[in-house]
Amino acid sequence: MKAYKFKLKPSAKLIAIFDMWLRLLCELYNAAIQERRDAYRINGVCVGKKEQSAQLPDIKKERDDLARIHSQVIQETLKRVDLAFKNFFRRVKEKKEKAGFPRFRSHCRYDSFTYPQSGFKMDQKRKKLHLSKIGSVKLHLSRPIEGVIKTCTIKREADGWYVIFAVEENERKPVVVAPEDEVGIDVGLKSFAVLSTGEPIENPQLYRQAEASLKRAQRRVSRRRKGSHRRKKAARLLAKKHQTVARQRRDFHFKEAKKLVVRFRVIKFEDLMMGNLMKNHHLAKSICDAGWSQFISIAASKAEEAGGRVIVVNPAGTSSRCSRCGQKHKMPLHIRTYRCSSCGLVIDRDHNAAINIKERKGRAVLSGRRRVAVVEEPRTCRATDPESPTITGTRA
Numbered sequence: 001m002k003a004y005k006f007k008l009k010p011s012a013k014l015i016a017i018f019d020m021w022l023r024l025l026c027e028l029y030n031a032a033i034q035e036r037r038d039a040y041r042i043n044g045v046c047v048g049k050k051e052q053s054a055q056l057p058d059i060k061k062e063r064d065d066l067a068r069i070h071s072q073v074i075q076e077t078l079k080r081v082d083l084a085f086k087n088f089f090r091r092v093k094e095k096k097e098k099a100g101f102p103r104f105r106s107h108c109r110y111d112s113f114t115y116p117q118s119g120f121k122m123d124q125k126r127k128k129l130h131l132s133k134i135g136s137v138k139l140h141l142s143r144p145i146e147g148v149i150k151t152c153t154i155k156r157e158a159d160g161w162y163v164i165f166a167v168e169e170n171e172r173k174p175v176v177v178a179p180e181d182e183v184g185i186d187v188g189l190k191s192f193a194v195l196s197t198g199e200p201i202e203n204p205q206l207y208r209q210a211e212a213s214l215k216r217a218q219r220r221v222s223r224r225r226k227g228s229h230r231r232k233k234a235a236r237l238l239a240k241k242h243q244t245v246a247r248q249r250r251d252f253h254f255k256e257a258k259k260l261v262v263r264f265r266v267i268k269f270e271d272l273m274m275g276n277l278m279k280n281h282h283l284a285k286s287i288c289d290a291g292w293s294q295f296i297s298i299a300a301s302k303a304e305e306a307g308g309r310v311i312v313v314n315p316a317g318t319s320s321r322c323s324r325c326g327q328k329h330k331m332p333l334h335i336r337t338y339r340c341s342s343c344g345l346v347i348d349r350d351h352n353a354a355i356n357i358k359e360r361k362g363r364a365v366l367s368g369r370r371r372v373a374v375v376e377e378p379r380t381c382r383a384t385d386p387e388s389p390t391i392t393g394t395r396a
């Protein structure tokens with residue numbers, strides 16, 4: 001499966017319908033969570049998706065507005081609730097992390113709905129998408145869709161409305177084998193990354209450049225009175241800025257990943273899950289900045305397309321070990337050049353680490369291309385919300 005995302009050009013009338021659907025579906029989502037909570041707390045029973053779906057006909061009789069929404073879209077909302085609970089129970093079972101109970105969503109955080117099978121029709125020639133029970137909407141078809149469209153998701157973002165198709169790809173294109181074998185890549189301190197060949201990938205420093213402007217926008221939001229129109233306006237602006245930065249970074253990651261995949265069959269990174277990279281504050285910033293894990297997963301997906309592989313290795317001691325003789329030396333962060341007292345090697349710190357990474361064995365990263373998950377992106381920035389979320393447990 002592959003995801004295609006296009007910007008929609010909806011009329012004001014359509015936007016009103018999109019907004020209304022999201023409001024109603026959000027209400028339904030919250031009501032379904034409420035029902036499960038109550039059933040469990042009061043009667044100690046679990047209410048499942050089946051039981052909740054069975055109530056829909058009765059609910060629709062009482063609620064004309066819900067009845068006007070495509071039935072599969074409603075079903076898909078209940079499925080999201082079901083998924084939220086399944087994940088919750090899995091977390092409880094694993095006892096790995098703190099198992100947060102599925103939460104109510106405020107309207108401003110509920111921003112997508114999905115046609116899971118049918119009810120939509122894409123006309124590529126006319127660049128029009130027909131949505132059942134809504135109407136036709138034009139879109140920016142920036143590239144042709146190749147394959148069979150399986151699901152259709154309408155999503156609200158900071159700068160407008162988007163459609164995301166999950167598409168089953170036809171045949172894979174013939175794979176061109178990359179000329180070089182392996183490369184190790186280390187997070188650079190000065191540059192974005194350093195390859196084991198010694199070449200750096202320069203950092204665009206997008207975030208830090210934009211940081212000042214983000215901070216200004218953030219301050220503007222917090223200065224304005226809660227609930228005011230002007231605060232909402234400032235919050236929208238802030239959300240847009242965040243979106244732009246995220247897009248630029250993603251774009252940069254795609255370009256760099258592509259360059260690597262064309263050259264190397266096997267690409268090795270440090271395993272972020274194993275490392276203590278994040279523990280160091282100075283480093284943490286530059287790693288967050290670079291969105292390193294996003295880069296690894298993009299590289300994995302690109303490598304898979306090209307018939308290559310991405311491997312992550314244990315990061316322990318990659319910077320302290322001499323890449324020529326294996327001797328270990330302490331390497332505090334401020335020391336930029338590695339000087340080996342045993343064999344006399346003098347080499348850039350990150351370059352040395354990248355070579356060590358290249359030499360190690362590790363585990364393959366699967367790209368997750370088969371599971372197209374586009375619906376629930378975690379929000380990292382709370383400030384993008386016009387309001388703090390209000391909890392409404394309204395019953396449908």
Ligand SMILES: [Zn+2]
Pocket residue numbers: 322323324325326327340341342343344345
């Ligand atoms: Zn040495």
